[in-house]
Amino acid sequence: MTLSKPRLTLAGNLTREPRVLSEEPPRVAFGLAVNPERRDAASEQWVPDGDVQYYDVVCFGALAANVRESLSKGDPVLVVGGLRRRGWQRADGSDGTTYEIAADAVAPDLRRGTSHFRRTRRGAPAEARAADPAGQEEGAAGEVAAGEVDGGPVVVDLRTGELVDA
Template identity: 40%
Template sequence: MFNETMVTLQGRVGGDVVLRQAGGAPVANFRVACTPRRLDRATNAWSDGPTQWYSVSAWRALAEHCAASLHRGDAVVIHGKLDMRTYINKAGVETLDVQLEAMTVGHDLCRGTSTFHRARAAQAVPGPAEAAAA
């Protein structure tokens, strides 16, 4: 992860988590909406800024845990590697997509409560020496 841009996002899950297989590994994809709130000191009133959308991908065990744990509207905190890609959308306009490859994902406990269930360790897979001895 040398010279990778690492960021932490705080926001809400914007839709259903989609779990699929890619290259033999599970990957979960979902979107996160981050809307900044600012206090206008002159009026002492809060106002929302423009919502920023991020595409998130999580791999392997984290992907499966995200699919089992996250739902639309959940408040989350995500830490991972930031990547930006451009593409041409259906209207022919070049669009910037900001993507995050998640390293860690959790519910934002400033916004609610959560219950943790420890994942069970996977069955040990014998190595070549153990398989030959069996």
Template identity: 40%
Template sequence: MNETIICAVGNVATQPVYRELASGPSARFRLAVTARYLDREKNTWTDGHTNFFTVWANRQLATNAAASLSVGDPVIVQGRLKVRTDVREGQSWTSADLDAVAIGHDLARGTSAFRRANRGEPGTAAASAQSEPNWESPPGGSEDDLSPQEPEPAAVM
């Protein structure tokens, strides 16, 4: 299938709306994307036109987006572009929607603290924590030593 996949960088313009549907969780929010350019006459950065997209997220992405995003957050959204034109009450309008595949905070404009989502599967968190290697450098170790350290075996009582 031919689809138009785009990456949009902008700010969350509306609080995400979360819904539990028969097909699974769904969330939507508006994304404001403003072009910036260098005005050579004034030698300053100037805001250009702002485009607004409705971002749609489904399943786990919807749950995580609703829990993580607030109005004004700088984000990067990757997804399928869907442009729709409709006529209502004699007026024609066009909307641009993004069916999101990935959403994340824009770390070029701030910091973020990531927390893994609890998917509700018993035992997976403990199992992955034990098998995860320790990537920290050992005390007194060289920064050139990039090999991961094996985790200490768990004490059995």
């Protein structure tokens, strides 16, 4: 029986812009700072609970392409993935340790802001998805989608879901 790597779900902020490690296969990395906190029973507020923890996060495939297009330094995110410990040697010869997360999922932390989700077509390169908004299943705020219902034309505002006069 093989034991799997420890699985984590972390909430934190990007410490640097996502950077491309390789184009084929797509691989992107970013830093994550996690500020541990706990809910204070008396005040019912979230309060700091320990030192800031830093992780390297590596994303692969479609996740890598979407992270590269969607996230920036400072963004609050949730990361789900497997934890790996990686040893390395500093220039002075001393040993260092890095904790790296191989991400399965990355999402904006909606406790701290809002987001507009835009579904991408499977298998399409990131550049093609960005250049072909008609190929997307859902649109950004203010975009409309046209179609037919019961043989008649219908236009829907994708931001609000309301019907718009055609």
